[in-house]
Amino acid sequence: MLFAQVEKTFWAEGSGSSALWLKILMAVVVGFGLTFAMLKLPARGRRTLVVGITFLAGLYWVLYYLWPQPLPGRLANGSPLPHGQPRDLVESVGFWIKDAQPVVSDFANILSSFLLGLGVFSIIRIHGRKLFRRQPDWGFSAVLFLAMIAMVIVGYVNYYQTRYTPGSSKLELPSNWGSWQFANDLLFNGLLQQMDAAMFSVIAFYILSAAYRAFRIRSVEATILLSTALIVIFSLMGIVAYEWNNAVAHIPGATTGGIAGNFSLTEIYKWINQNVQTPAIRGIDFGVGIGALAMGLRLWLSLERGGASAA
């Protein structure tokens, strides 16, 4: 059984054609119909349906990662072999899974886009109430709405102008910008990016106050933590590293491979990095990875109880 590579699916119609709109309408109607049908299901049937859909959705990705992906078909000089010539069942399933990947990830992308709408609705509800009932700090809610509307409008107009108007490739260069491009630049690069950078820089102050407040030598572990941190900080400071290595180099045998050479700052830091830090991070990463694997399995097989599933 060999599947030919399907070049044209049922849904593939010309962009903007009436056939495409008809199929979109059909899909919407069928979607609503299915939703109402599911709401009418009894509770037990609903749970079985949810478990089944979860399993199928997860099954695709499990197969994607485990089923052998067909080897790329190209001749040695780079020209492609005729596309879609699976030799046996294994390869045809492999081709089918690989070709379905953009479609399946599109499902997830489309869902997240609609969910973003729900999130925005939450913001509008909370801040709209503040604004209209003049609750305390309603001025900030007004600013939020202004900013949101401005960014949406400017973003969309700029996007439309730089993609869909004729001659839009010229707008890549700043010398050809119109006022909408300048507004986009001001809002996104001038305000948003710089505010991101400012918030990131604020972390420096917080690090200082956290270190001042929290690093106390109260126990043996705290002392070890503090001394290791000091060594790592010193190794970042070039002047201190230079002076320290200088001092160690005076000890006889340090520079010619004797044991005293192990006490230069770079060597100590390397030891901490390779023998303490790296294995610790690896250990934590292994544990976290296995935990994520177990969690994923429980979600896929609907074994998770409490909270995230209808149990």
Add this chain to the structure above:
Amino acid sequence: MATPDPTTPKSLGEKLQSLPRGILYLILVICTSVPLFFNIPVPNEPTQAAKDLFNALNSLPAGSTVLVGSDWTVSTRGETGGEFDALIRILMRKGIKFAVYTTADPQAPEVARDEIVMLSEDEKKHGGKGVERWNDWVSLGFFPNAEATANLIAADPTKAFGSKKDVKPDGTLGSALSSPVLKDIKTLTDFKMLILVTGTQTSTVTIERLSGKGLPLGMMVTGVMGPETAVYYDSRQLNGLCAGLKGVYDMETLMDGTFKGQVNFGRGKLYYPTLHFALALLIVAVIVGNVGMMISRKGKA
């Protein structure tokens, strides 16, 4: 967290332990701004990881194409911006073509483009060659799904980049795959190296999907991500690693050793003395806090 009794005067120990945050922040602002006005030379020995990355870049043959992942934006420009500068300067001077792509942030392609244009102008001003869009480098834009993109690049770069268009010197758009940079790329290993400049999680995604496929990998990350990425350098999945502000200064020092007489120093040299002062202040703050604690303890005992 016991609230101290406001009526008894604070002992020295308690005062030392509870300096007002405002004072600390003010001292930090002074410590980090003042060194920017002075040119303080600081000795530096590059780490082995930075040396390996530099050597890997240095031994690429002229005319080859590398893939540059640029997943950083303005918020981390002190570290990743400096690293990106060093990387592009090296690629420019070695005559290596590069294709820039992003999987992390929609703003990142523009940040990268602006930076490359600025560096190219700077290079030309100092007598160098600079790089020209389309002929020497292409911008492949933003890819929304990091994992799927990395998978696709590993399997078939022509499919991954097939739909991307870039601007030709005459202003029209053309398919990126037909540019001089990418026209000989058919499989993953036609790229000579992949260097990822990132401040986000895309480093792990890239290593997951693209290591072990015959493509040398190099990473340039923020200081905070240094230890966790060093794990992969240690296991030789990465050919080189450059982490944080010290990494930037390491790369600039190494560039200075090889490209004599050209502009090598940038953000690394400018910010490295500041780092010293900030770290010194951190150490002083910790010492003051601990001294305060010990005085309090002795007072109580």
Add this chain to the structure above:
Amino acid sequence: MNNVSSWHGVQYQDTGWFGVVITLLLVSFILINIARAGKNQNLFIRRIAGLNAIDEAIGRATEMGRPVLMVPGLGDLNAISVQALNIFAYVSRTAARFSNPIRLCCGNAAVYTVAQEIIRDAYQQEGLADRYDQDSVRFLSDRQFAFAAAVSGLILREQAAAAFFLGEFFAESLIFAETANSVGAIQIASSTQSTQTPFFIAACDYVLIGDEFYAASAYLTRKPVLVGSLIGQDWCKISGIAMVLGGSLLITPALGIFSQKTINRTSVQGLDVPTTVAYTGVAAGEPLRPFEKHAGDMVDSYVIDSKTGEVQQKQVPVVEGEKVDVIEPRLITPADTWLQRFFQPQKNKALRVEREDDPKPKEVVYGSDPAGVALITAASNSNPCVLTATGHGLKNGDQITIYGGWGGWSVLNGTFQVTVLSPDTFSIPVDASQAGDFKNQNPTLAHEVKPATEGEVKK
């Protein structure tokens, strides 16, 4: 039809069947223990301080009459977020019982949608559906720092008394922790990113490190399925430890007194040649894929002789049906060959295979390792500069690159042709008379193996 099996998928070219088997083994450990767990109710989990403190934190918040703040991190709707929401469902149930207001701030719309349902269900399960405030679960922003600013503002305005930061956090973790601390909140945090865990440890009261986050749902609810899964995870970790120990034992015979002459080299990469993952021999006349050669084709291979450390280059024919893999040329130890024979029986030993028509790669040897090419231990203040490197093994006309010299000795940085003066010294055409004291310099010597005409020194 060529005879590469269709089961040899693209994703298995570096692990072979071994990766799949290990993955399925770990999965089976977890599933087996989930199945076993139904029978035994009293399985032991060690004490996790952060989870014990949840009730204390909520109690404190109730006393002070201030809300409980929960942040499930910035990530998408994945296993981490779902686990965070499970823990928050538990927290909300406790808070609901005490009529304590909660604030759950989401940085992702999908997580927000699921969180709403979960928290509403939690209130319903306690029979307190009327106490549920729809605005207690809110979506703030999906941009990292906008979210950080919004949450900080919320903490300061509402004066949260207990703060839970569980999930995927990135750079903004310290902003949350410090802001919560400044209003006197008790904080319980966990980040699966090893990058952010140190920040939480410094700033928060209780931290769940790494795997304890995933153990939380089992710990809090003690449901058999969850505890069974936890035990399965422990089995997986034990097998990981066993593999690490086993690997160390296998490699030990190659080290120390049992080893042959060791050469510390970093991995040799000929970066001007494309490398492919595998070459398979294909019958003559068949079309070739990039990783295939016709049977009988000769390819270059490089082998490092472990006894002498020499790099030998020879031509090897590709045999039909046999796979010749590319491995980093490195020290061949008895354990290596034995391991290779065990896992991939058809592999040839440590061959590096390039395409015939490609230029030969250059091997760059880094001389900063003490056991390899010697260190530059001294340099004279003269012109030309005479460098001392014991046993350097260079020949007249070889090209070396030095970098890492600083201060006055930065004149050493660069690529030079070498004139050998003795087995321990050589000179380079550099004027070092003004360079000062050589003490504390540690320049690195990179030696490009390029054939030099014996006796000819090029300037």
